[in-house]
Amino acid sequence: MPALQIPELVLRPFTVSLDPYRVRRFEAAIGLEPDASGPHAAPGEAARPVPPTFLFGLDLEFGEVLRHLAEHGVEAASCLHVEQEFEYFTPAFAGEVLTFSPQFVEPAVPARGALRFLARRTLVTRAGGEQVALLRQVIAVRAAGGDS
Amino acid sequence: MRAPATAQAGGLEAGGLQAGGLEAGVWEAAVGEVGAQLPDLVVPLSGELVARFAEASGDPNPIHLSDGAARAAGLPGQIAHGMLALACLGRLVTACVPGPRLRGLRASFVAPVPVGDVLTCQGTVSEVTQEGGQRLARIRLSALRGDGKLAVRGQAVVLLPRPGSATPAFRTTRRGTASDPQIPKGQS
Numbered sequence: 437m438p439a440l441q442i443p444e445l446v447l448r449p450f451t452v453s454l455d456p457y458r459v460r461r462f463e464a465a466i467g468l469e470p471d472a473s474g475p476h477a478a479p480g481e482a483a484r485p486v487p488p489t490f491l492f493g494l495d496l497e498f499g500e501v502l503r504h505l506a507e508h509g510v511e512a513a514s515c516l517h518v519e520q521e522f523e524y525f526t527p528a529f530a531g532e533v534l535t536f537s538p539q540f541v542e543p544a545v546p547a548r549g550a551l552r553f554l555a556r557r558t559l560v561t562r563a564g565g566e567q568v569a570l571l572r573q574v575i576a577v578r579a580a581g582g583d584s
Numbered sequence: 585m586r587a588p589a590t591a592q593a594g595g596l597e598a599g600g601l602q603a604g605g606l607e608a609g610v611w612e613a614a615v616g617e618v619g620a621q622l623p624d625l626v627v628p629l630s631g632e633l634v635a636r637f638a639e640a641s642g643d644p645n646p647i648h649l650s651d652g653a654a655r656a657a658g659l660p661g662q663i664a665h666g667m668l669a670l671a672c673l674g675r676l677v678t679a680c681v682p683g684p685r686l687r688g689l690r691a692s693f694v695a696p697v698p699v700g701d702v703l704t705c706q707g708t709v710s711e712v713t714q715e716g717g718q719r720l721a722r723i724r725l726s727a728l729r730g731d732g733k734l735a736v737r738g739q740a741v742v743l744l745p746r747p748g749s750a751t752p753a754f755r756t757t758r759r760g761t762a763s764d765p766q767i768p769k770g771q772s
Contacts, residue, residue: 461640462640466675487675488678512646513646517665518692520690520691522689
């Protein structure tokens with residue numbers, strides 16, 4: 437298995453439309469009903485943004501994270517998601533077009549035994565540069581042949 | 585005391601939590617006080633649900649979909665996505681708080697959850713602070729496996745309304761509160 441040389445790699449930004457069908461499918465998969473708007477807030481605060489963790493899947497899929505890791509010798513099956521964080525600046529809604537700017541950064545945690553760590557940080561913005569959310573994740577990678 | 589909202593077998597249709605909008609005063613009371621507990625969300629993680637989540641979230645990692653692949657990777661067997669558990673914790677919070685009020689959500693996935701297990705999601709307000717003119721509540725989150733072991737430890741940060749800002753519009757609801765979940769008033 438090649439050494440993990442991914443840290444500090446800035447990746448090309450990509451733009452994704454928040455397809456309402458995909459949003460709905462995600463909501464259904466986590467048990468949210470279509471028209472349940474949840475608790476109301478102030479006037480002008482729209483009823484329901486996309487679910488809080490929805491953007492993660494877009495980063496994973498359209499950012500081709502698994503393919504990218506595979507190119508660096510890291511198989512999906514040897515990866516475990518160990519930490520995830522979202523910081524929300526403005527709510528995102530189905531139908532919006534958002535830009536994801538991902539990078540792999542130096543993980544805060546050093547390698548431990550057969551485990552090494554990868555950290556990814558993705559800033560999500562809308563046209564004009566308005567910040568929507570910041571996603572941070574830490575992935576543990578088990579060395580090939582490792583038992584733990 | 586907790587008020588569990590138990591999901592139906594084979595799905596996530598957790599009755600009460602879905603029922604319409606909560607009044608602003610109600611949701612604020614639910615999370616605006618240290619010690620307040622959100623109603624539990626209990627979710628059976630069937631193989632079908634995990635497969636559906638894999639497709640919906642764009643995460644086809646085989647350790648979630650195949651027992652053989654999971655074992656080959658050194659796991660005891662097929663495990664649910666950590667992000668499925670976090671999605672459930674997010675749902676726990678946004679059942680009580682308007683989505684646009686969520687400022688942060690984070691989680692550490694501390695133990696794997698086998699497919700077929702039942703996850704219990706819990707939230708307790710741990711802190712209410714005033715920061716830069718904003719009133720924020722921090723909700724401590726946990727997702728427990730069927731054996732009681734902590735699987736996911738997390739936190740949500742929620743922006744509370746300013747005191748006295750509950751305008752009449754704030755108090756309206758779309759469908760009333762008749763079938764809303766019981767909102768715990770905290771442990772006093």
